[in-house]
Amino acid sequence: MKAAHTLPPEDVMAYLxxxxxxxxxxxxxxxxxxxxxxQRLSAELREGSMQLREWSVEDxxxxxxxxxxxxxxxxxxWFGLRVWTYLTRxxxxxxxxxxxxxxxxxxxTIQPARKSSVVTVESSSVERLGGSRVPRGFALSQQAQQGQxxxxxxxxxxxxxxxxxxxxxxxxARLRIVATDFNAVRPAIDRILQSSAGFVGSITASDRPGxxxxxxxxxRIPSRRFDAALAALRGLGRVTxxxxxxxxxxxxxxxxxxxxxxxxxxxxxxxxxxQNRTGxxxxxxEVEREIMRVRTEIEQMESQRKQLDxxxxxxxxxxxxxEEQRASVNLGPxxxxxxxRQAVADGVESAAMSxxxxxxxxxxxxxxxxxxxxxxxxxxxxxxxxxxxxxxxEPRV
Amino acid sequence: xxxxxxxxxxxxxxxxxxxxxxxxxRGPIWQFFRRRIPEAARAEELAQDTFVALLEGAxxxxxRTAFRAYLFGIAYHVLSADRRKAARRRSDPLDFEPASDxxxxxxxxxxxxxLAQLDEDDREILxxxxxxxxxxxxxxxxxxxxxxxxxxxxxxxxxxxxxALVPAEDSVRVKR
Numbered sequence: 001m002k003a004a005h006t007l008p009p010e011d012v013m014a015y016l017x018x019x020x021x022x023x024x025x026x027x028x029x030x031x032x033x034x035x036x037x038x039q040r041l042s043a044e045l046r047e048g049s050m051q052l053r054e055w056s057v058e059d060x061x062x063x064x065x066x067x068x069x070x071x072x073x074x075x076x077x078w079f080g081l082r083v084w085t086y087l088t089r090x091x092x093x094x095x096x097x098x099x100x101x102x103x104x105x106x107x108x109t110i111q112p113a114r115k116s117s118v119v120t121v122e123s124s125s126v127e128r129l130g131g132s133r134v135p136r137g138f139a140l141s142q143q144a145q146q147g148q149x150x151x152x153x154x155x156x157x158x159x160x161x162x163x164x165x166x167x168x169x170x171x172x173a174r175l176r177i178v179a180t181d182f183n184a185v186r187p188a189i190d191r192i193l194q195s196s197a198g199f200v201g202s203i204t205a206s207d208r209p210g211x212x213x214x215x216x217x218x219x220r221i222p223s224r225r226f227d228a229a230l231a232a233l234r235g236l237g238r239v240t241x242x243x244x245x246x247x248x249x250x251x252x253x254x255x256x257x258x259x260x261x262x263x264x265x266x267x268x269x270x271x272x273x274x275q276n277r278t279g280x281x282x283x284x285x286e287v288e289r290e291i292m293r294v295r296t297e298i299e300q301m302e303s304q305r306k307q308l309d310x311x312x313x314x315x316x317x318x319x320x321x322x323e324e325q326r327a328s329v330n331l332g333p334x335x336x337x338x339x340x341r342q343a344v345a346d347g348v349e350s351a352a353m354s355x356x357x358x359x360x361x362x363x364x365x366x367x368x369x370x371x372x373x374x375x376x377x378x379x380x381x382x383x384x385x386x387x388x389x390x391x392x393x394e395p396r397v
Numbered sequence: 398x399x400x401x402x403x404x405x406x407x408x409x410x411x412x413x414x415x416x417x418x419x420x421x422x423r424g425p426i427w428q429f430f431r432r433r434i435p436e437a438a439r440a441e442e443l444a445q446d447t448f449v450a451l452l453e454g455a456x457x458x459x460x461r462t463a464f465r466a467y468l469f470g471i472a473y474h475v476l477s478a479d480r481r482k483a484a485r486r487r488s489d490p491l492d493f494e495p496a497s498d499x500x501x502x503x504x505x506x507x508x509x510x511x512l513a514q515l516d517e518d519d520r521e522i523l524x525x526x527x528x529x530x531x532x533x534x535x536x537x538x539x540x541x542x543x544x545x546x547x548x549x550x551x552x553x554x555x556x557x558x559x560x561a562l563v564p565a566e567d568s569v570r571v572k573r
Contacts, residue, residue: 017526019548045555048555051562284481
């Protein structure tokens with residue numbers, strides 16, 4: 001029986017648990033019949049299992065049709081589950097619900113689209129007119145009323161509430177001005193900014209000795225006041241450079257809004273997954289990492305959106321104002337010796353220039369002169385000689 | 398109908414099949430959580446979660462293991478997730494506090510105390526075997542352990558339980 005004790009006790013346990021196949025089970029069964037020690041182990045294991053059975057719990061009270069809401073996950077998930085359960089049991093109601101939902105969604109999405117297209121055209125016309133004139137047929141819209149207010153002065157309310165619809169335009173301009181009264185430039189700029197409800201993005205005033213004074217800066221003007229402010233700035237002096245640019249960023253804004261919306265939906269889905277699903281720790285960590293990534297993306301896109309909104313709401317005018325230089329410099333009376341020296345210098349320079357000019361003329365015309373001298377000089381020389389020979393042969397009277 | 402046939406019908410969208418599975422396993426799943434969660438309401442929520450997860454993930458079910466093991470696998474993951482959340486909240490007791498039957502709080506008292514003395518992993522394996530009747534192979538898959546490790550740990554747990562039960566049982570019986 002000593003050999004029997006080499007049998008691992010786990011095998012006896014596995015036999016009792018029904019984990020062994022036919023041959024193994026038969027071997028253990030045969031062994032148990034002749035091994036008191038393994039029989040005792042077997043009895044202890046059976047007794048242990050029986051004792052564990054003494055721990056009972058109350059009867060099941062679980063029902064699935066109306067599950068109790070959880071504490072931590074949001075209640076709407078359970079509500080959604082109940083709705084889903086209800087709809088899956090009633091296909092006709094679910095179908096009707098789907099049709100009504102599609103109709104409502106369609107109505108909501110189509111209606112604003114129509115309004116948007118109309119206002120886009122109107123807004124464009126205002127944009128072309130620089131916001132200073134009200135196009136025909138626009139009087140009933142709020143935007144037209146804002147435009148009318150803008151005719152007579154600055155409309156702070158419209159500045160604070162930029163148009164929420166229509167094309168999104170980023171306007172910029174570059175203005176270079178030469179000012180005769182430079183001392184009045186800076187106060188004038190401040191007045192224009194104040195009346196336009198604008199502000200200084202950056203500005204640099206230069207007043208170095210021996211150099212012309214200048215002011216360089218970026219002015220941020222509400223887009224609706226852009227044209228008026230630009231006209232006022234042109235009055236600061238003589239305009240030497242005037243350029244404007246209008247960048248249509250409507251598609252960028254729409255694209256950004258869609259991406260933000262999608263990212264938020266993704267974040268919500270991931271949060272729901274994290275709260276309601278179960279899985280391995282690595283899966284949970286992966287979901288949390290993904291949520292962090294999506295949130296970072298959302299923050300970046302929202303930052304871009306705010307920056308873009310700022311550029312749309314406030315146009316940028318790059319202004320350069322230089323002081324006009326004086327036409328002549330008063331050096332006072334010139335002394336006579338200086339004038340004589342200058343006269344001598346001028347005479348010598350004139351003589352030198354004359355010689356130089358003759359030399360240059362000779363050099364330039366010499367070859368041509370020699371050519372013509374050769375061409376015309378030889379016949380002339382021959383005629384003169386013949387005449388002279390004829391005269392000498394005539395008899396003297 | 399077998400479990401596999403029912404879950405296949407659930408995958409095809411049969412509500413009746415799901416209700417049949419629910420009726421068949423609501424007791425075992427309830428007991429699974431009730432023996433591990435002190436509060437009955439929370440145990441009920443987690444059992445609900447298990448069936449919700451089963452319903453939502455029915456399309457992913459593949460008959461590689463027995464449905465019973467698959468379902469208890471879901472329950473085990475639900476339980477693990479809940480324990481992780483409890484650990485993060487730091488408000489729930491992390492120690493093993495097995496529930497008792499409110500109708501007879503003393504029933505199996507010494508068993509619960511003996512189980513509480515076991516190593517956590519050994520206790521879980523023992524409970525999966527004894528109360529949920531999972532095979533060694535199914536426990537190994539669930540706990541992601543080698544089969545022999547499950548077997549040795551189960552034996553160790555049973556021996557430790559036996560050692561813990563003898564004095565405790567005597568003391569309780571003396572009190573009675």
